[in-house]
Amino acid sequence: MSTNNSTIVGGGLVGSLLACYLAKRGHQVDVYESRPDMRKAGYIGGRSINLALSVRGWTALEKIGLKGEIEKISIPMYGRMIHSVSGEKNFQQYGKEDEAIYSVSRGELNKRLVELADSYENVTFHFNELCEKVNFQDTSIDFFNFDRKEKHQVKADKIFGTDGAFSRVRSAFMALPRFNYSQNYIEHGYKELHIPANAQGEHQLEKNALHIWPRGSFMMIALPNIDGSFTCTMFVPFEGEDAFDDLATEKNVVDFFEKYFPDAIPLMPNYIEDFFRNPTSGLVTVRCNQWYQNNVCLLGDASHAIVPFFGQGMNAGFEDVRILDELMDAQNEQWSKVFPQFNMLRKPDTDAIAQMALDNFIEMRDLVADEHFLNKKRVEKLIMADESNQYLSLYSGVSFSNERYSEVYKKGLKQNELLEELVLIDDVDLKIKSEEIKKKIRQKINGG
Amino acid sequence: MSTNNSTIVGGGLVGSLLACYLAKRGHQVDVYESRPDMRKAGYIGGRSINLALSVRGWTALEKIGLKGEIEKISIPMYGRMIHSVSGEKNFQQYGKEDEAIYSVSRGELNKRLVELADSYENVTFHFNELCEKVNFQDTSIDFFNFDRKEKHQVKADKIFGTDGAFSRVRSAFMALPRFNYSQNYIEHGYKELHIPANAQGEHQLEKNALHIWPRGSFMMIALPNIDGSFTCTMFVPFEGEDAFDDLATEKNVVDFFEKYFPDAIPLMPNYIEDFFRNPTSGLVTVRCNQWYQNNVCLLGDASHAIVPFFGQGMNAGFEDVRILDELMDAQNEQWSKVFPQFNMLRKPDTDAIAQMALDNFIEMRDLVADEHFLNKKRVEKLIMADESNQYLSLYSGVSFSNERYSEVYKKGLKQNELLEELVLIDDVDLKIKSEEIKKKIRQKINGG
Numbered sequence: 094m095s096t097n098n099s100t101i102v103g104g105g106l107v108g109s110l111l112a113c114y115l116a117k118r119g120h121q122v123d124v125y126e127s128r129p130d131m132r133k134a135g136y137i138g139g140r141s142i143n144l145a146l147s148v149r150g151w152t153a154l155e156k157i158g159l160k161g162e163i164e165k166i167s168i169p170m171y172g173r174m175i176h177s178v179s180g181e182k183n184f185q186q187y188g189k190e191d192e193a194i195y196s197v198s199r200g201e202l203n204k205r206l207v208e209l210a211d212s213y214e215n216v217t218f219h220f221n222e223l224c225e226k227v228n229f230q231d232t233s234i235d236f237f238n239f240d241r242k243e244k245h246q247v248k249a250d251k252i253f254g255t256d257g258a259f260s261r262v263r264s265a266f267m268a269l270p271r272f273n274y275s276q277n278y279i280e281h282g283y284k285e286l287h288i289p290a291n292a293q294g295e296h297q298l299e300k301n302a303l304h305i306w307p308r309g310s311f312m313m314i315a316l317p318n319i320d321g322s323f324t325c326t327m328f329v330p331f332e333g334e335d336a337f338d339d340l341a342t343e344k345n346v347v348d349f350f351e352k353y354f355p356d357a358i359p360l361m362p363n364y365i366e367d368f369f370r371n372p373t374s375g376l377v378t379v380r381c382n383q384w385y386q387n388n389v390c391l392l393g394d395a396s397h398a399i400v401p402f403f404g405q406g407m408n409a410g411f412e413d414v415r416i417l418d419e420l421m422d423a424q425n426e427q428w429s430k431v432f433p434q435f436n437m438l439r440k441p442d443t444d445a446i447a448q449m450a451l452d453n454f455i456e457m458r459d460l461v462a463d464e465h466f467l468n469k470k471r472v473e474k475l476i477m478a479d480e481s482n483q484y485l486s487l488y489s490g491v492s493f494s495n496e497r498y499s500e501v502y503k504k505g506l507k508q509n510e511l512l513e514e515l516v517l518i519d520d521v522d523l524k525i526k527s528e529e530i531k532k533k534i535r536q537k538i539n540g541g
Numbered sequence: 542m543s544t545n546n547s548t549i550v551g552g553g554l555v556g557s558l559l560a561c562y563l564a565k566r567g568h569q570v571d572v573y574e575s576r577p578d579m580r581k582a583g584y585i586g587g588r589s590i591n592l593a594l595s596v597r598g599w600t601a602l603e604k605i606g607l608k609g610e611i612e613k614i615s616i617p618m619y620g621r622m623i624h625s626v627s628g629e630k631n632f633q634q635y636g637k638e639d640e641a642i643y644s645v646s647r648g649e650l651n652k653r654l655v656e657l658a659d660s661y662e663n664v665t666f667h668f669n670e671l672c673e674k675v676n677f678q679d680t681s682i683d684f685f686n687f688d689r690k691e692k693h694q695v696k697a698d699k700i701f702g703t704d705g706a707f708s709r710v711r712s713a714f715m716a717l718p719r720f721n722y723s724q725n726y727i728e729h730g731y732k733e734l735h736i737p738a739n740a741q742g743e744h745q746l747e748k749n750a751l752h753i754w755p756r757g758s759f760m761m762i763a764l765p766n767i768d769g770s771f772t773c774t775m776f777v778p779f780e781g782e783d784a785f786d787d788l789a790t791e792k793n794v795v796d797f798f799e800k801y802f803p804d805a806i807p808l809m810p811n812y813i814e815d816f817f818r819n820p821t822s823g824l825v826t827v828r829c830n831q832w833y834q835n836n837v838c839l840l841g842d843a844s845h846a847i848v849p850f851f852g853q854g855m856n857a858g859f860e861d862v863r864i865l866d867e868l869m870d871a872q873n874e875q876w877s878k879v880f881p882q883f884n885m886l887r888k889p890d891t892d893a894i895a896q897m898a899l900d901n902f903i904e905m906r907d908l909v910a911d912e913h914f915l916n917k918k919r920v921e922k923l924i925m926a927d928e929s930n931q932y933l934s935l936y937s938g939v940s941f942s943n944e945r946y947s948e949v950y951k952k953g954l955k956q957n958e959l960l961e962e963l964v965l966i967d968d969v970d971l972k973i974k975s976e977e978i979k980k981k982i983r984q985k986i987n988g989g
Contacts, residue, residue: 259716264715267712267724268707270726270822270823271726271779271823272724272726273723273724273725273726274722274723274724275721275722275723275724275725276715276720276721276722276723277721277723278718278719278720278721331719374718375718375719
């Protein structure tokens with residue numbers, strides 16, 4: 094075992110997974126987390142969106158032997174169940190029959206990852222430690238300890254900032270020369286609601302689906318939990334018509350639900366109470382050009398927070414950890430090479446998923462109920478069904494492959510051009526195996 | 542005199558001018574500045590770009606009776622003097638014969654404004670006070686005093702953050718829900734150089750011009766000082782060909798100057814020493830959507846830092862102060878109305894000048910030596926010369942008017958389309974007064 098020391102700021106999903114990876118490499122790992130130990134204190138809910146683990150996340154978990162453990166607390170969702178205003182349901186399969194994304198509660202997953210990381214004897218967790226300042230010169234961190242109510246300084250060999258979208262480690266980067274940074278909120282906020290299990294402890298809606306109530310400019314979604322409940326999330330604009338600022342009274346909320354989500358009301362006995370108790374939160378995209386400085390490196394949301402509409406925030410963060418691990422292998426842990434390569438390699442990919450996540454919001458809240466969009470999806474399915482086309486849809490590329498996000502995105506633009514062209518052809522479904530159309534596919538997608 | 546108290550963080554150009562305005566309104570004003578008193582310590586140079594005062598700046602100074610005082614330290618520049626590699630000079634007038642922008646040294650101007658503000662008995666300056674934290678809840682500021690080496694807290698009625706592009710007041714805004722923010726550096730850095738006066742104390746180059754050595758992807762400029770010298774600034778990419786990272790040895794710097802600025806070398810006896818002594822600095826554009834919270838408001842670079850290529854950073858900041866003053870009049874100093882209106886009114890204007898400043902870099906370093914561009918400029922001059930066209934060029938709108946930047950920008954886009962069309966017409970110069978062309982101008986610019 095080497096005498097390598099690593100300090101991780103942020104014991105969330107990415108920080109805990111990184112702790113496992115580094116522990117396995119023999120590092121002495123210290124994880125500092127500002128919240129209390131969630132294994133004792135419980136996870137503070139009310140503002141979380143259920144997570145959807147897909148292939149990238151599983152790949153990172155599997156590499157370190159955690160897949161089986163996490164599978165126990167996750168539920169496969171094989172497609173979207175679209176709920177119309179009149180209560181009709183329409184199932185849209187995501188990929189092949191056995192392809193699914195997996196619903197898992199953030200609190201449960203995080204608890205499990207902390208337990209797994211803490212089971213390594215070379216990992217130590219420090220809770221109630223707020224990072225106040227990171228010093229690049231001597232690789233030190235000023236913490237405020239909430240228990241002892243006092244400041245103290247920690248010297249580190251390397252610091253990994255995995256402290257999320259509002260990263261305090263990242264604050265130290267803000268004043269660096271030529272640090273390009275942006276944080277952008279969309280016009281929508283979100284609010285967590287709840288569909289409990291029925292009296293028999295069973296799911297009240299189809300368990301193996303991600304439920305969507307698309308309403309054009311806004312939507313509600315529901316993801317299953319292992320206790321028979323669903324975690325629902327409403328995404329609604331802050332201001333304007335059908336907006337949070339209009340939903341200030343009980344009457345307005347009831348009217349809103351009766352108008353737009355009538356089939357959900359019987360499933361949600363406490364939705365009014367939930368609505369007024371749970372906070373309304375914003376949705377931010379964070380971009381920065383420089384992820385490391387000296388011996389400090391950012392991972393996950395700290396360097397590339399994205400909106401949740403592709404279910405890829407955690408998956409991208411877990412993929413960060415896997416890629417960093419590969420670079421540690423390739424560069425024999427020479428950090429002066431690992432960090433710049435990690436930054437250079439991952440930045441185009443996280444930029445791409447940031448954009449796809451923004452695009453997917455429009456797809457989820459609006460397009461899934463749009464005829465032209467559904468036509469394109471139908472044609473795409475026919476193309477994918479013919480394996481000789483070697484065609485992987487953007488959704489599948491993101492969710493069911495480990496291909497670079499930036500490549501998936503580039504292909505997706507071309508795929509969309511192709512589909513726009515094909516849906517104009519009369520009886521395209523019947524001609525889909527014709528040489529004429531197969532040639533078009535080859536030319537557009539494979540460049541020849 | 543009212544008992545209104547105002548606390549200003551940042552005693553730079555905008556902060557000092559704001560202090561004068563508020564003092565004149567009868568406020569009790571405290572100005573906190575992190576640097577020492579520049580009247581005693583002198584201004585720390587080596588990284589400043591000379592300022593170009595134009596109509597917006599003068600308007601704000603005049604409204605409070607400071608114009609005459611500042612005129613004494615400024616030099617009118619009636620146009621650009623373009624220096625080709627072969628040493629030819631070509632003068633391009635900015636506007637009408639009497640229209641000029643005025644070169645003034647940042648240090649001198651700041652000193653004079655601090656003196657003028659300090660001459661009000663209801664203004665108090667506090668130097669060596671570093672703002673560490675702004676608290677919105679109780680409108681307080683935590684300062685670190687460099688003299689006493691201790692922290693202390695100041696309670697305020699209202700706080701104005703005029704502490705520049707790296708504003709510490711703005712830091713408190715970063716965590717606000719839905720605070721959209723970006724800082725973007727261009728790929729070029731800048732370095733200050735110097736052309737001293739000749740033995741007789743006179744300017745070695747034409748005094749009443751802004752000198753430009755445009756070289757395509759980079760440039761050097763020189764602005765006159767009242768002591769007979771010029772402050773020069775090189776704008777060069779950080780990386781790549783003809784870039785700062787390539788100018789690491791004396792030989793490389795000499796080769797670079799001999800190749801690109803041969804006519805400047807005899808004027809700059811110490812350019813090599815200057816080059817290695819003076820720092821290379823970055824050029825940032827800062828944008829944010831929310832300029833106020835509770836009783837705290839940002840002005841100037843703190844909310845909208847821009848690149849210097851239109852010479853409008855200070856002018857925009859001074860205009861902020863004038864507009865804020867007008868809103869104080871209109872709203873009888875009801876801050877809950879003044880701040881939101883100020884934000885709403887100014888944000889589109891500062892977004893527009895941010896973009897025009899970026900665009901003007903390309904004009905200065907490249908287009909001023911481009912035939913097509915010069916054709917358009919020639920035609921534009923002919924149009925402007927005919928007053929019945931009521932045509933104000935984008936440059937004149939920005940520099941020689943108080944019209945809203947956002948309006949000037951919108952017109953500029955249309956003007957460019959018009960000029961692109963006109964230069965294609967054979968003998969357009971001869972036809973410029975024809976009804977056909979005058980009609981095109983009316984239709985494009987005045988909408989009919």
